[in-house]
Amino acid sequence: MFNRHFPPFERHSRLFEKGDLKYVILNLLKDKPSHGYEIIRAMEDTFHGFYTPSAGSVYPTLQMLDDMGYVSSSERDGKKIYTITEEGKKFLKDQKDVIEKIKGQMKDWWGPRDHEEFHESIRELRNLGRLIHQKAHNMAPEKWKDIREAISRSCREIEDIMGKE
Amino acid sequence: MFNRHFPPFERHSRLFEKGDLKYVILNLLKDKPSHGYEIIRAMEDTFHGFYTPSAGSVYPTLQMLDDMGYVSSSERDGKKIYTITEEGKKFLKDQKDVIEKIKGQMKDWWGPRDHEEFHESIRELRNLGRLIHQKAHNMAPEKWKDIREAISRSCREIEDIMGKE
DNA sequence: TGATGGATAACGATATATCGTAACATATCA
DNA sequence: TGATATGTTACGATATATCGTTATCCATCA
Numbered sequence: 001m002f003n004r005h006f007p008p009f010e011r012h013s014r015l016f017e018k019g020d021l022k023y024v025i026l027n028l029l030k031d032k033p034s035h036g037y038e039i040i041r042a043m044e045d046t047f048h049g050f051y052t053p054s055a056g057s058v059y060p061t062l063q064m065l066d067d068m069g070y071v072s073s074s075e076r077d078g079k080k081i082y083t084i085t086e087e088g089k090k091f092l093k094d095q096k097d098v099i100e101k102i103k104g105q106m107k108d109w110w111g112p113r114d115h116e117e118f119h120e121s122i123r124e125l126r127n128l129g130r131l132i133h134q135k136a137h138n139m140a141p142e143k144w145k146d147i148r149e150a151i152s153r154s155c156r157e158i159e160d161i162m163g164k165e
Numbered sequence: 166m167f168n169r170h171f172p173p174f175e176r177h178s179r180l181f182e183k184g185d186l187k188y189v190i191l192n193l194l195k196d197k198p199s200h201g202y203e204i205i206r207a208m209e210d211t212f213h214g215f216y217t218p219s220a221g222s223v224y225p226t227l228q229m230l231d232d233m234g235y236v237s238s239s240e241r242d243g244k245k246i247y248t249i250t251e252e253g254k255k256f257l258k259d260q261k262d263v264i265e266k267i268k269g270q271m272k273d274w275w276g277p278r279d280h281e282e283f284h285e286s287i288r289e290l291r292n293l294g295r296l297i298h299q300k301a302h303n304m305a306p307e308k309w310k311d312i313r314e315a316i317s318r319s320c321r322e323i324e325d326i327m328g329k330e
Numbered sequence: 331t332g333a334t335g336g337a338t339a340a341c342g343a344t345a346t347a348t349c350g351t352a353a354c355a356t357a358t359c360a
Numbered sequence: 361t362g363a364t365a366t367g368t369t370a371c372g373a374t375a376t377a378t379c380g381t382t383a384t385c386c387a388t389c390a
Binding site: 178179182183200201202203205206220221224225228243244245 | 352
């Protein structure tokens with residue numbers, strides 16, 4: 001459902017400050033050698049699905065860390081595993097307070113919150129979107145009119161609640 | 166917003182019959198040599214964004230067509246362009262009625278319909294989802310409760326309309 | 331000091347490819 | 361003939377990587 005016809009979630013602001021991503025990645029690799037994709041997934045989990053780092057930054061950052069000697073990579077079955085080096089571990093230790101600051105920011109961004117409730121409601125919305133998406137291609141005009149009106153009304157109502165301060 | 170925490174649209178049924186995809190792809194290549202990704206996009210456009218073929222089938226099918234000699238590929242800037250061969254054109258011509266049947270099915274799937282209205286309403290839903298997604302991480306509990314209730318009620322209402330026959 | 335320009339890294343789009351899963355058609359068996 | 365098994369391909373997940381865009385920081389200038 002997310003493609004050029006239904007433009008994706010647009011953030012228009014960055015979650016990570018410039019230069020911070022490499023610390024996060026190194027910190028993850030400290031625990032476990034990983035594929036690029038696994039790093040993306042691990043970060044996604046950290047934010048309970050509400051943020052996903054872009055492959056466009058993760059892969060170049062991994063390459064940069066490799067160039068700097070903080071990470072090494074090996075290829076297996078055509079897939080790359082990245083491993084932190086001793087230099088990388090030393091760098092991490094030296095930058096301990098930067099990492100603590102970043103961790104704090106990540107924690108602040110994701111408040112102490114029961115994300116299951118969020119997931120449930122987003123899932124409800126998603127299921128609805130899915131249903132509409134599945135039926136849209138051959139829906140009767142009158143029914144569609146009713147549905148469109150209900151969608152508009154509902155969206156306005158919910159946005160009003162959210163707008164209230 | 167579509168990731169493992171918010172499972173993607175699940176079709177659980179195929180749009181194309183087994184073996185039909187290769188005809189669709191060849192037909193597209195007849196008009197224009199393309200990247201795999203361009204073929205995916207062209208098909209997505211055909212269905213106005215309501216269906217997207219899987220890379221998991223498109224790429225192997227292109228490879229198969231290459232193996233069969235109906236398509237040739239050349240690489241430029243690390244990216245592959247697929248071009249229909251004379252054999253492929255002949256095969257297309259020989260299978261003209263199969264292709265007409267498939268075209269008919271595609272047309273039937275996508276009824277004569279003004280998709281702009283669909284897009285608009287899906288967009289509204291999406292914008293709502295986006296707003297929630299952006300605010301979820303630090304929303305006040307009481308407000309969230311109100312929003313959750315509104316979401317559930319709205320979804321039920323719309324699903325009820327859709328359920329009516 | 332505020333405005334402007336430039337640099338850079340995170341984000342988003344483009345592009346590739348394979349493996350695992352499931353739908354579904356066909357063959358086989360009772 | 362209906363039930364079961366098998367094979368195959370579309371779908372979905374995993375995995376990679378680069379280019380174009382944009383947000384944002386920092387430097388420079390007036």
